[in-house]
Each structure stands twice: as structure tokens, then as C-alpha cells.
Amino acid sequence: MKCILEPSFDTPLVSFHISNRVGTAAEPRGLEGMICHTAEMGFRGAGFFGRDQFDEKVDGLGAGLGIGTRRDYLTMRGTCLLRHLDSLFELAVSTMHLPRFEREEHEQLLRETRYELDDLRDDDASLAHRFLNRYMHPGYVYCRTALGTKASLEKLDLEECKTLHAQLFRHSDLVLGIAGPVDEDRLAQLGARIPQHSEPLARETPKLDPPAMARGRxxxxxxxxxxxxxxxxxxxxxxxxxxxxxxxxxxxxxxxxxxxxxxxxxxxxxxxxxxxxxxxxxxxxxxxxxxxxxxxxxxxxxxxxxxxxxxxxxxxxxxxxxxxxxxxxxxxxxxxxxxxxxxxxxxxxxxxxxxxxxxxxxxxxxxxxxxxxxxxxxxxxxxxxxxxxxxxxxxxxxxxxxxxxxxxxxxxxxxxxxxxxxx
Amino acid sequence: MSWTLECEAPLGTSLKVRRHRLDNGLCLVSVRDTSAPIIAYQSWFSVGSRHESEGRTGMCHFFEHLMFNETKSLPVGEFDRRIEAIGGDTNAATWVDWTFYRASIPKSALELIVSLEAKRMTELVLSPKVVEAEREVVVNERLQCIHDDVDGFAGQELFRHAFNSHAYRWPTIGWMEDIKSLCIEDMEKFYRDYYAPNNLTLVVVGDFEDSELLAHIEAQYGALESSGVSPKEGPAEPAQFGERRHAYRKPVNSARVLYGYKAPPQSHPDWPLISFSCQLLAGSASSPLHRELVIHDELASSISCEVLPFGDASLIELSATATREHSLEQLQEAIDTKLRELTDSPIPQSEVDKVANQVETEFWGSLTTVDGKAESLGHYQCVHGDFRALFEMAKQLSEVDASDVQRILREYFTKNTRTVICIEPETED
CATH class of the missing domain: 3.30.830.10 (Metalloenzyme, LuxS/M16 peptidase-like)
Structure with a gap:
């Protein structure tokens, strides 16, 4: 795991990022939305806490904790007051290593994603980008939707998502970065709290060679x-x-x-x-x-x-x-x-x-x-x-x-x- | 002409905010922050859409667009060219109480930006050609932000119906017919009256030497005279007795509801308590409204609540978007039921402690960048007349207790003082 520190002592706020090297470009065709869904499931209950308790813990710290899904990587980002760093980091680590993957939460998240699609349709600029992405080069891994479609969401299977989750956060692939009023020792202490389980099999690296240009206006x-x-x-x-x-x-x-x-x-x-x-x-x-x-x-x-x-x-x-x-x-x-x-x-x-x-x-x-x-x-x-x-x-x-x-x-x-x- | 140092206050552990004033009334709020070789330079004019009048709505915003055009010594486009040539970036914003122009520049360009900003404040040229081209842009902006944006439309209608007398009843961008009819003569008078040192606060945050900053600003603005004109205050809004409710059908996918509860001005002692209460109600995943309506019952796909930071009495906005399986009626009934429950039962101290942490995090988050610091200080100096109100607000937010929240819910979240806007999808027939 690579660790990066950006010290800054102006305010008592600290941010940490934990990134991997697998994003939605690695998603199997027809299962668009799977990586977004799988990553988010980590926040729907982890370790000792169900979803409500987990939210309560994060909110109680006055913190922000979420995961951003990119084509090439995922980044979990936490922001909090320095005095809450240890507690928030513990919660972040639990989402990677102890996600509960309860069926009820899986089904609710699928419904919530469909609501998100409904709401997206009321925003014309988002619609234009979603359709351009689809039609610019149909089928190419970077031109598939990260959020998913009604059809692809229906195919997501809880057990497959659970298996995928274990592959998303390989210790050797992770990058841990911290910005704020902390030093190298604190960074090392936090890094040591990310457990090195036996490495699951890596996912196949997606084929990213630039495809032939789609032709015509x-x-x-x-x-x-x-x-x-x-x-x-x-x-x-x-x-x-x-x-x-x-x-x-x-x-x-x-x-x-x-x-x-x-x-x-x-x-x-x-x-x-x-x-x-x-x-x-x-x-x-x-x-x-x-x-x-x-x-x-x-x-x-x-x-x-x-x-x-x-x-x-x-x-x-x-x-x-x-x-x-x-x-x-x-x-x-x-x-x-x-x-x-x-x-x-x-x-x-x-x-x-x-x-x-x-x-x-x-x-x-x-x-x-x-x-x-x-x-x-x-x-x-x-x-x-x-x-x-x-x-x-x-x-x-x-x-x-x-x-x-x-x-x-x-x-x-x-x-x-x-x-x-x-x- | 010389500077008067009016006050100083610490910002965080290592920075200091200073406020100076020139004899002509120009106010300067500055923070020397050498953490990066950049400067945020902002010009805040204490004039916004609440100072406009019927038939001339949208003037402040339209004028903001015109400020990026020709001056007596700079042809059209030259202002932007000079800023972008050094890697800088400019923009502006207009709201109900103020209009501000921001520039983010490398530290080496301090003298340049002071000169450019002073020029456009004193020698703007309003040619018919430029005004007409910009009018088209503003018309398009209105189409984009209100006509084809359901949330923008709902916000416009909320204020139109919540206010009968106060100027908050029109949108900052103005009514379309006014945008199309604003004339150059009115714009010239607006410019003479309000774009003057007595109505201007400069906010500068970044890597500069204090002595240089004061010298450059005095050289460019020191000889200007006060216009002697202050933005005129319109009629106050009479108290509201009784709910106002309006429904619309729009080509949308999801139905939504927007409530506006009457709220006091930001300077009122209750304002921070209301802001705290809004955060407690719907500001996080575990907040009662979000947890119950979005997570547990899935009546809404989203819900939010905030009190607007306006200089005069305004609104608490509570908005929610219904999920496809539920009607807007079900959603509204659930919101009312939950608000009633919260009003009638004690608020746990743990909820209050949670929100105290959230607002403290948010306070520091808004001050992370030089632009963020300048924007917060500019708003409080403009709306409250003293940037230190920002720190007072943070202090008040840290002292809220459960009984305060209970009182706020009882006093302000009442049906009799609210306006409700409902938007439902158009039906096939």
C-alpha cells in the first residue's frame, strides 16, 4: 500500500482518501452499475453496525464519509475534525473489510438507484451527458453507464456483489492519502490499521486499448x-x-x-x-x-x-x-x-x-x-x-x-x- | 485621504482579519494567507435584487453581466484577456442583498487586478450592441435556470407567493418581460448610484504584503467620491396568517414539494438556532426526516431543509422529492406528522451534540480555500455590516441546546406561516 501525506495546519479539519485501482471500466458487460452498487453496499452496514447505526456513528462525529466511483478507481473519502480522525478511520476500514451485505439493504439500494435515475431525468444537462456517454462509442468500457440501467440493475446478484467487493480493496493496490494537521507517524499508524488479509484474486484488468473511432456525424x-x-x-x-x-x-x-x-x-x-x-x-x-x-x-x-x-x-x-x-x-x-x-x-x-x-x-x-x-x-x-x-x-x-x-x-x-x- | 484600521480578529490559529476604511467610505477586509502563491480579490457591492423595483426586476443581475465588457480604456473582452493571460479566473454572483465580483489571481498580479477592478467600477461603457448581446445571454440563463429547471421554477413560485409586499417576491434574475425591457438610461443611473466607494467592500485574501495592498487600493480608489446614495429599502412584508398553497403540473419525472416557512433575518438571535434546527431535521443520513422518509418509508428520494441567509426576514426552505411508488399527498402528510412528533417530544441531547459537530466541521470546511474565506467574510460584512458576525455565528451555533431546538420547531415550523408549492408530472391527457 502506498501512503501519501499532505500536511496542513491552518484548520482542525482532516481528510483522508483510500483509493484502489479498479473502477467501473472493469465492470462485466450487461452488469452496468455493479461496482457503484457494490462499493456503496459497504456503507449499508459494516462490522457491528447496521445501516442506521453506521449512519448515526458517522453523523455523530460531524463527519462526511462516502465513496466516489470513477472509471479507473474508487476513492473513499472521509472528512472530519482532527479529534474524530481515529473513530472515522475505523468506520472507513470496516466498510472495506467487514461489510454486511444484507439482502434487505441490497434490495433497498437497488430501489434507491432507480429513484436516482428517475431524478436524473429531471435534469437536462445530466441527461445530455448520460446519452452522449452511451452513444459516443457504444459498448466501449468508458462509454458504459456507471450508475446502471433498469435492465442491468435487475441482474445484480447479492452474492456476486459480495465476491466482487472482496476483490475491490486488495491491500497491495491501495493508496492511502491524508491531508490536514497530521504528521508521518500518524499516517503510518493509520495505515497499519488497514488489515492485510490474504490477497483475493485480482480481477482481470479491463482491455483499455483505444477502439477504432466511431464513424460519421x-x-x-x-x-x-x-x-x-x-x-x-x-x-x-x-x-x-x-x-x-x-x-x-x-x-x-x-x-x-x-x-x-x-x-x-x-x-x-x-x-x-x-x-x-x-x-x-x-x-x-x-x-x-x-x-x-x-x-x-x-x-x-x-x-x-x-x-x-x-x-x-x-x-x-x-x-x-x-x-x-x-x-x-x-x-x-x-x-x-x-x-x-x-x-x-x-x-x-x-x-x-x-x-x-x-x-x-x-x-x-x-x-x-x-x-x-x-x-x-x-x-x-x-x-x-x-x-x-x-x-x-x-x-x-x-x-x-x-x-x-x-x-x-x-x-x-x-x-x-x-x-x-x-x- | 488615508486608511483607518477599524478592527482586527483572528481567523483560525495563524491568520488575522483586518478591516480598513478610506474616507470615501470604501471598506477593505483583508487576510494575509501565504499558504499558496495566489490571491482571492473580491468586490462586494451592497446592492441586490431586493433593492430593485417593479418593472425593473433583474437589474442587478443583468448589470453584473455588463461589468465584464467594455470600459473607456479597455475594449470588449480585454478585461477577461488580461486576467486569463496570467492564468487567473473571474466570475460574479448576484443575490438578494449583494452583488460580488471575484477574481482568483497569481500573487504577482495584485496591482493589475486592483487597477482593472477600479477601472470597471468607474469607466464602464454601456453600448447598445453590448447590452443587446448580453440581454440574449441573460434570457438564455433564465430559460436554463427557471423555465426548463423544475427546482428553479419551484423556487421562483415559492417566493412569488410567500411575499406580497417585500422585494423578495421576484427572482434575482428578474421577470422575463423586465429583462427584455430594461433600458440603458436606467442602467447608467444604477451604475452611478450604486457602483461607488461608499457602497463597496473589497475582500482580499492571499499572499500579499499589507502595505502594498493598501497602497495599490488607495492609489486606484482613494480619489473617488462617494455617490451619497444608499440602496433604497422597499416595503416590509406583513405577517402571514394562513397557509398558502399552489400546485403545478410540469413535464417532470418525479413529483416534489417545496415549503417556505417564514423566518427572521440572518442578524436575528433566532437565526443560528433555526439554522441548527434545519440541520438537525434533515441535514444528514441519520437526521429524523431523512431517516424516516427517505430510508425507512421510502416516501422521498431526497429531502433537505435550510434557512436562507438574507438581510431581511425570509424563509426556511424544506423540499422533498417523492419516490415513484408514493403520492405527494402521502409525502406531505408524513412530513407534517414527523414535524409534529418532533415538536411534541423532547429532543435527545445526543442529537444536539451530533449537529454541533456537523456545524463545526462545516464552518471550517467553508474556510479551506482563499476564495471560501473571502466569500464568507464578504457576505457577513455586506449583510451584517461587520465580518466578525461570522465568528459570532459560529459561537452561537456551538451553544445551542435541546430546548432551543424545541422552541424553534414550535415557533417557526407552523402551517399558518408557510407557503407550499407542489409540482406533479403532467398526465397523458
């Missing part, structure tokens, strides 16, 4: 009644984090849609006033994830806003960035780095990511040095190779009877209309 209209506005999310797969190509595309990401002065924001919001925001982002993962562009134009200007975004994206692909644009963006990225490591928690989070992605120590911090060595030609070469305006999935949450015809008129290789509650 594909429009998916997520039909929802009564929309005055459209939520638009478009994207395709992007380079893997930790590669030179990803570094170069980070510059493209910021210049195209990562700043207020970036091309998308200036054209779509400032010049036209079509959407409150217009951004692009690129996910970090062990395998190839998405380059995504999002905006929320009103229904009457949505086709124009999409058409203009596609033009801008094609222009980026063809001509890349200008020398001035590259220099400005590089300066922005170098200056903004200080804000990403200004607190002990931020620094800890970066160190943990480097561990679970098997990247060199201080890889994120050293991005500034790599930017220094970068030139516009390298960035433009990456843009030419890794942007695909002709192979783009565009998801629009809109009212189909009124929006389908004007959207179809933009010209697509395929058009699909799906009900907002169908996935």
Missing part, C-alpha cells in the same frame, strides 16, 4: 416534452491521459473552450448571445475518454448554434491554433496551475491520481515544464490527428416534434430519436 435527439431550451453535448474519443498527445490536446481544449476568451465562448455567448455557456472539456483516464463540447441554446437558435459550433470545430481541425493563440493559452495554463494545487486536498488528489494512473510522481505539476518545451506545431499536429469533426456524436435534449425537422436539416450521417426515459 450522428445526431441523437433525446425527446423530452415542453423544452424551451436545448441541452447540447457533442463529442468523440480523445487521447489517453499521460501521453504527449493528451498534453498537446490540453492546450487545444483550453484555447477552444476552456476559458472565457476561448473560441466557443466568444462566438456562441459573447458575439451571438445564444447560450449562457459554451465549453469543451477532455476527461482524464487510464484509457481513451471523451473530448466533449456543451452548450444550452434556446430552442429557436439551437440549429444555428450547433451549425456554428461544427464550423468552428472544423476550422480548428483544419487550421489549428495561431502562434498568438498558442502563446496566450500556454501562459494561461502555466498561471492557472497554482490554483490547482493551492490546498492540501488538491495536492493530495493529484498525487493519488498519479498513483492510480501509474504516472510518474509530480506528473501534473510538471505539466508547466512540458508546456515550456511545447511549440504550436506540435499542438496543431495533435489537433489534426485527434479532432474528428466528421466523426462526431451530437446529443440534443429537446422536444422532438418541434425540433427534429430543423435539426435534421443540418445534415447528418444518421439521426436517432430516443425517449428521455429510455435509458
Amino acid at each position: 450522428r445526431l441523437v435527439i433525446v425527446d423530452k416534452p415542453g423544452r424551451e431550451q436545448c441541452q447540447v453535448a457533442m463529442g468523440h474519443l480523445a487521447p489517453v491521459y499521460g501521453t504527449d498527445a493528451h498534453d498537446h490536446m490540453q492546450v487545444a481544449e483550453a484555447a477552444f473552450g476552456g476559458m472565457f476568451t476561448s473560441r466557443l465562448m466568444q462566438e456562441i455567448r459573447v458575439k451571438e448571445g445564444w447560450s449562457y455557456g459554451a465549453n469543451c472539456s477532455m476527461h482524464r483516464a487510464r484509457g481513451s475518454r471523451g473530448w466533449q463540447m456543451t452548450m444550452a441554446p434556446s430552442a429557436d437558435v439551437c440549429p444555428k448554434a450547433i451549425a456554428r459550433t461544427l464550423e468552428l470545430f472544423s476550422e480548428l481541425h483544419e487550421a489549428g491554433l495561431s502562434e498568438n493563440e498558442f502563446n496566450f493559452t500556454r501562459s494561461y495554463l502555466q498561471g492557472s496551475a497554482a490554483f490547482e494545487r493551492s490546498t492540501a486536498n488538491q495536492r493530495l488528489f493529484r498525487s493519488i491520481q498519479e498513483e492510480v494512473y501509474d504516472l510518474p510522481n509530480r506528473y501534473a505539476d510538471n505539466f508547466s515544464d512540458r508546456l515550456d518545451a511545447m511549440d504550436v506545431a506540435q499542438v496543431n499536429e495533435a489537433i489534426g490527428a485527434h479532432t474528428h469533426p466528421g466523426d462526431l456524436c451530437v446529443v440534443v435534449v429537446a422536444t422532438a416534434p418541434t425540433m427534429q425537422a430543423p435539426l435534421e436539416a443540418l445534415g447528418w450521417d444518421s439521426v436517432e430519436v430516443v425517449a428521455y426515459d429510455s435509458y
Whole structure:
């Protein structure tokens, strides 16, 4: 187990993170939601405590304790006052090693996840992202839902989840990080409280080779009644984090849609006033994830806003960035780095990511040095190779009877209309 | 012109908050925090949507957007370009009592940000082209946050019906027809009256030298004159006698209910007790409302309760989303039953101790970053007239006992002073 300390003595708050190296990308096909469900089951009763008692213990400490599910890893995060650290850590360890996995809790959690799906459908932006994830590259491990679907949730079996749980927290795979008013001795004492049971069999590492790009410009209209506005999310797969190509595309990401002065924001919001925001982002993962562009134009200007975004994206692909644009963006990225490591928690989070992605120590911090060595030609070469305006999935949450015809008129290789509650 | 040091107070174990004032009324709250080479620089104007009038709602928020545009010496877009060129980030927020502009900058850019902020406070250019483009953006923001967002819509309707006289009855973003009709002349007057040193609190937290900070601000703001205008106070809200109830059908998947119980202003001695009581009711998984309605009975998929931190008397908001197997009626009946039970039976001391730990954790959590520290101090200086009210609030929260909670539940969670908004899914026919 790797241990990381980020000392900070400004406040009496302490946070700990316990991360593994297995996330939802390792989920068996058809059992989407299994890892989320399994990880959460640890909090539904562990050791001597049933769910109610467990909640009472955590809340009684005034603490926060939960688990975040990522594609490549899980992170349990606890936050509390320093005087409660030992008690909270004990509870955290019990969720990993003594989960009860009671049938009643299993069934209730399945119902709660279905309620969560119900509630998600009332949030258009979340819907757009869920459907883009589904359609961007169907079947690819990073394009499957982490929360699950009605059908996949029905297949989750308690005993299989229990077996999976034992494989999720292998001692040798764990990363323990602490940020707050503690020292190395305290970190070591806490680390020693995570028992080293005989190692269960490792799960098979998922195949993460970037798949072939899904082809064509594909429009998916997520039909929802009564929309005055459209939520638009478009994207395709992007380079893997930790590669030179990803570094170069980070510059493209910021210049195209990562700043207020970036091309998308200036054209779509400032010049036209079509959407409150217009951004692009690129996910970090062990395998190839998405380059995504999002905006929320009103229904009457949505086709124009999409058409203009596609033009801008094609222009980026063809001509890349200008020398001035590259220099400005590089300066922005170098200056903004200080804000990403200004607190002990931020620094800890970066160190943990480097561990679970098997990247060199201080890889994120050293991005500034790599930017220094970068030139516009390298960035433009990456843009030419890794942007695909002709192979783009565009998801629009809109009212189909009124929006389908004007959207179809933009010209697509395929058009699909799906009900907002169908996935 | 020179600075007057008005007061100092410790923040945590190693930091100190200072408040200085210039003769023209400008207030500066600063904290030197060298834990990272960055600075949070915030300009808080004591004007918010409660200072607007009928027909001109949304002015404060619309104006906030315009502040990112052209000045006499900087063309459109230059403000953002200069901040982003050094890796900085800016944004702004408007609410009922205030409007604030925040910049997160590297420590080397202190002089730059003071100069840029002073420029846009004194020499903003309001051209028709810029105003119209920004109007479209605000219209879209309203569509996104209220028209197509069921919770935003419910919040708007709650305040519209809970207040008959007070300006809290309109949303901060304004009514759509007002957003579309606000004119440049009104905006210019608004700017002259309220964007002046007598209405401004600068909050600066981060890695700077105190002497440099004072010198830069005095150089840029010292010669400005007070506008002599304070935001006007509107009519007070008369007491409410009797429940107000409104129901809507919307294209949503889950039904929900939003209650607004009348509450005092944040400066009232009962406010921290109410805040504590809200946390006790629904602030954690083991809180009585959450445990019973979400976990045990599965009537709701979520429930929350909070009292709003407003300068005038406002609302306690209690909201819940029904699960598919249960009706909104069942959920409301259960909420009322549980509230009645809690009001009628003693609150265990263990529940009070639990919440005391939670609010202490939350207090420190909000002060982790330089931006968080600046935001908390700015809010309390603006709404209470003294940032030290933040620390007083923390002290009061640590002294709440079970009898306080019991009294608060009895006095404030009453049907006669509440407004109820119900949203149900549209039916096929």
C-alpha cells in the first residue's frame, strides 16, 4: 500500500482518501452499475453496525464519509475534525473489510438507484451527458453507464456483489492519502490499521486499448416534452491521459473552450448571445475518454448554434491554433496551475491520481515544464490527428416534434430519436 | 485621504482579519494567507435584487453581466484577456442583498487586478450592441435556470407567493418581460448610484504584503467620491396568517414539494438556532426526516431543509422529492406528522451534540480555500455590516441546546406561516 501525506495546519479539519485501482471500466458487460452498487453496499452496514447505526456513528462525529466511483478507481473519502480522525478511520476500514451485505439493504439500494435515475431525468444537462456517454462509442468500457440501467440493475446478484467487493480493496493496490494537521507517524499508524488479509484474486484488468473511432456525424435527439431550451453535448474519443498527445490536446481544449476568451465562448455567448455557456472539456483516464463540447441554446437558435459550433470545430481541425493563440493559452495554463494545487486536498488528489494512473510522481505539476518545451506545431499536429469533426456524436435534449425537422436539416450521417426515459 | 484600521480578529490559529476604511467610505477586509502563491480579490457591492423595483426586476443581475465588457480604456473582452493571460479566473454572483465580483489571481498580479477592478467600477461603457448581446445571454440563463429547471421554477413560485409586499417576491434574475425591457438610461443611473466607494467592500485574501495592498487600493480608489446614495429599502412584508398553497403540473419525472416557512433575518438571535434546527431535521443520513422518509418509508428520494441567509426576514426552505411508488399527498402528510412528533417530544441531547459537530466541521470546511474565506467574510460584512458576525455565528451555533431546538420547531415550523408549492408530472391527457 502506498501512503501519501499532505500536511496542513491552518484548520482542525482532516481528510483522508483510500483509493484502489479498479473502477467501473472493469465492470462485466450487461452488469452496468455493479461496482457503484457494490462499493456503496459497504456503507449499508459494516462490522457491528447496521445501516442506521453506521449512519448515526458517522453523523455523530460531524463527519462526511462516502465513496466516489470513477472509471479507473474508487476513492473513499472521509472528512472530519482532527479529534474524530481515529473513530472515522475505523468506520472507513470496516466498510472495506467487514461489510454486511444484507439482502434487505441490497434490495433497498437497488430501489434507491432507480429513484436516482428517475431524478436524473429531471435534469437536462445530466441527461445530455448520460446519452452522449452511451452513444459516443457504444459498448466501449468508458462509454458504459456507471450508475446502471433498469435492465442491468435487475441482474445484480447479492452474492456476486459480495465476491466482487472482496476483490475491490486488495491491500497491495491501495493508496492511502491524508491531508490536514497530521504528521508521518500518524499516517503510518493509520495505515497499519488497514488489515492485510490474504490477497483475493485480482480481477482481470479491463482491455483499455483505444477502439477504432466511431464513424460519421450522428445526431441523437433525446425527446423530452415542453423544452424551451436545448441541452447540447457533442463529442468523440480523445487521447489517453499521460501521453504527449493528451498534453498537446490540453492546450487545444483550453484555447477552444476552456476559458472565457476561448473560441466557443466568444462566438456562441459573447458575439451571438445564444447560450449562457459554451465549453469543451477532455476527461482524464487510464484509457481513451471523451473530448466533449456543451452548450444550452434556446430552442429557436439551437440549429444555428450547433451549425456554428461544427464550423468552428472544423476550422480548428483544419487550421489549428495561431502562434498568438498558442502563446496566450500556454501562459494561461502555466498561471492557472497554482490554483490547482493551492490546498492540501488538491495536492493530495493529484498525487493519488498519479498513483492510480501509474504516472510518474509530480506528473501534473510538471505539466508547466512540458508546456515550456511545447511549440504550436506540435499542438496543431495533435489537433489534426485527434479532432474528428466528421466523426462526431451530437446529443440534443429537446422536444422532438418541434425540433427534429430543423435539426435534421443540418445534415447528418444518421439521426436517432430516443425517449428521455429510455435509458 | 488615508486608511483607518477599524478592527482586527483572528481567523483560525495563524491568520488575522483586518478591516480598513478610506474616507470615501470604501471598506477593505483583508487576510494575509501565504499558504499558496495566489490571491482571492473580491468586490462586494451592497446592492441586490431586493433593492430593485417593479418593472425593473433583474437589474442587478443583468448589470453584473455588463461589468465584464467594455470600459473607456479597455475594449470588449480585454478585461477577461488580461486576467486569463496570467492564468487567473473571474466570475460574479448576484443575490438578494449583494452583488460580488471575484477574481482568483497569481500573487504577482495584485496591482493589475486592483487597477482593472477600479477601472470597471468607474469607466464602464454601456453600448447598445453590448447590452443587446448580453440581454440574449441573460434570457438564455433564465430559460436554463427557471423555465426548463423544475427546482428553479419551484423556487421562483415559492417566493412569488410567500411575499406580497417585500422585494423578495421576484427572482434575482428578474421577470422575463423586465429583462427584455430594461433600458440603458436606467442602467447608467444604477451604475452611478450604486457602483461607488461608499457602497463597496473589497475582500482580499492571499499572499500579499499589507502595505502594498493598501497602497495599490488607495492609489486606484482613494480619489473617488462617494455617490451619497444608499440602496433604497422597499416595503416590509406583513405577517402571514394562513397557509398558502399552489400546485403545478410540469413535464417532470418525479413529483416534489417545496415549503417556505417564514423566518427572521440572518442578524436575528433566532437565526443560528433555526439554522441548527434545519440541520438537525434533515441535514444528514441519520437526521429524523431523512431517516424516516427517505430510508425507512421510502416516501422521498431526497429531502433537505435550510434557512436562507438574507438581510431581511425570509424563509426556511424544506423540499422533498417523492419516490415513484408514493403520492405527494402521502409525502406531505408524513412530513407534517414527523414535524409534529418532533415538536411534541423532547429532543435527545445526543442529537444536539451530533449537529454541533456537523456545524463545526462545516464552518471550517467553508474556510479551506482563499476564495471560501473571502466569500464568507464578504457576505457577513455586506449583510451584517461587520465580518466578525461570522465568528459570532459560529459561537452561537456551538451553544445551542435541546430546548432551543424545541422552541424553534414550535415557533417557526407552523402551517399558518408557510407557503407550499407542489409540482406533479403532467398526465397523458
